[in-house]
Amino acid sequence: MENNYDIIIIGGGPAALSAAVYVGRSKYRSLLIGFPKKSRIYGDYVVENYLGFASITGREFIDKAYAHARKFDTEFLEDEVIRVSGKGPFDVETASGKHFVSKALIIAVGLPKRRRVVKDEDxxxxxxxxxxxxxxxxxxxxxxxxxxxxxxxxxSEALELLHYTPNVKIYSNGLEIEIDKNLLGKLHKHNIEVEKKRITALKGQPMLTHVITEDGEEEVDGLFIATGQAASINMALDLSLDLDGNFIKVDKNCATNVDGVFAAGDCTGGILQIAQAVGDGAKAAVSALRFLRDKV
Ligand SMILES: Cc1cc2nc3c(=O)[nH]c(=O)nc-3n(C[C@H](O)[C@H](O)[C@H](O)COP(=O)(O)OP(=O)(O)OC[C@H]3O[C@@H](n4cnc5c(N)ncnc54)[C@H](O)[C@@H]3O)c2cc1C
Known part of the structure; x- marks a missing residue:
């Protein structure tokens, strides 16, 4: 029971925090999983177009929004969601190894941030x-x-690939390794090497056959790009949500095509502004509450 919720909100920006205010004032048990300090607006950027705040930095705005959301009953967990699954109720797994079950989900994970990391990716x-x-x-x-x-x-992607092949390793592309202890333990248990190697080029015609690293050429059959956090696209694919380009497709109530799954803010496209994210968060929350009242 302890890990069972009525609503889980994934994200930590204006959309997720707005949803937390709405569901936190209801009778339903809710949990927000995410890092407010990783919101796209968290920084010294000055915001002058959000009603009620003539001039405020993104950092101050999120700090205030976070404090506001915490006043109510939504619980908060600073963790990263690495996988979501199920058709309702939904299973949510985090990087620290926690598992939760929820009747409804609100996805508010912001823009997919993936940059091109290797030349010739396309x-x-x-x-x-x-x-x-x-x-x-x-x-x-x-x-x-x-x-x-x-x-x-x-x-998480490397561990998923073990269902298909034992021959998996991770290259951080020159970056420091920032994998939680729980997942590092699992990688170690399954003999998945994690190296800091940087891939400088890809080779093969027409199929990929080699990667070029600072150590030279290396044969490979598949390259999986998994930089950043599990993005909206991964969650959409895990849950069979319809996409509109790179965005989660929602109706005017922020409902996706899957019963019980709602999405809000930048991950759904639109004007990519705080005002929209806050409005969407409220809409997704009210829709999730109605879903619980009428359908569960
Ligand atoms: C430089 C800059 C200046 C801007 N200036 C303005 C402005 O002046 N006015 C304005 O209205 N808008 C501005 N914006 C746009 C604004 O930042 C976004 O529209 C807004 O932050 C969207 O809110 P969101 O909640 O949808 O997403 P975000 O704020 O991006 O929050 C997404 C959250 O989800 C979390 N998350 C992602 N993946 C996971 C996961 N797997 N598990 C758990 N959590 C996850 C992230 O860590 C983050 O906390 C600016 C943006 C930038 C980059």
């Missing part, structure tokens, strides 16, 4: 290069694959 998309282990792992059964990334998302 040329090899679908030809040995992927960014979704659950979608494409099957094509690499018993093949040699490298996951590129330095955080929990990379670790």
């Amino acid at each position: 040329k090899y998309k679908g030809k040995g290069l992927s960014s979704c282990a659950a979608c494409d792992g099957y094509f690499f059964r018993d093949k040699k694959v490298i996951v590129v990334g330095n955080g929990n998302h990379a670790a």
